[in-house]
Amino acid sequence: MLTLLSLLQVHRDWPGDELAGRLEVSPRTLRRDVDRLRGLGYRIDALRGPSGGYRLAPGADLPPLLFDDDQAVAIAVALAVAPASGADIVEGAVRALATIRQVLPVRLRHRIGAVDVTTTAARTTVDPEVLVQVGRAVSAREVLRFGYGPDEHPRRVEPHALVARSGRWYLLAWDPERTDWRTFRVDRIAPRQPTRLRFTPRPVPGGDAAAFVAARFKGSDVEDVWPCTGTVELRCPATAIEPWLDADAKLVAVDAERCRLTTGSWSWEALAARFAGFGVDFTVVGPPALRAAVAAVADRLHAAGR
Secondary structure, three states, X not given: OHHHHHHHOOOOOEEHHHHHHHHOOOXXXXXXXXXXXHHOOOOEEEEOOOOOEEEXXXXXXXXXXXXXXXHHHHXXXXXXXXXXXXXXXXXXXXXXXXXXHXXXXXXXXXXXXXXXXXXXXXXXXXXXXXXXXXXXXXXXXEOEEEEEOOOOEEEEEEEEEEEEEOOEEEEEEEEOOXXXXXXXXXXXXXXXXXXXXXXXXXXXXXXXXXXXXXXXXXXXXXXXXXXXXXXXXXXXXXHHXXXXXXXXXEEEEOOOXXXXXXXXXXOHHHHHHHHHOOOOOXXXXXXXXXXXXXXXXXXXXXXXXO
């Protein structure tokens, strides 16, 4: 019955045969479970047609929330890791988790208790009310006015997406004044009075707001890739540097004493310095731009050493 409810909540019309097949039950069992949900207050409309069907109708009154086992565990885990989200909702999450634990069956309490999560709080947190106001402007396609930064410099933008990344929240917006996309840290935003001015959304470059924000942090225009990528052969075992690599780095062991590393950075000289930072001898495999950057960084470090 709970699985039936989760399927109906995707807000689409379900033919009776397809729904029974997804649930692996008979049409008779399906009708009985639909009647039980109706008895709990869920408004489920019957559809006409050769095989009939069902649709969950919107209603003014919310019946008691029901979750299947996987949904309940997912909610509990999400609440447990809330301190790392960057939103200032730790106290509310703790109380909500305690409430959910009280009403869970014993078998689920044991499953959730087995996941003993210890989280590190984010370095910066966002006021939930600010998240709500910014999120409302994004969903309503409403021009957003806010003060930004310590001096609350006034800004006026067209908000397109809220993106959570590495314990921080960012607003991706089109800035008409600068005729370009801009990324703002939400913990530095102080919303002003709503403008009630609607705007027509623009297509986000690449079609993925999260990937576009990640690309900006790498100094790339659209794709979530480093603009400068190179390869070197380091004179050390692969295990010596593997713990310090980013997820997108590619490391291959050549033998017990050497490894080959491909990674990227926002500039060639920054990449050269990154390779030098491992503190071992290395040979540049390519490209030529990296070899030239290594020579330039070497000259600069030599001069600084003098």
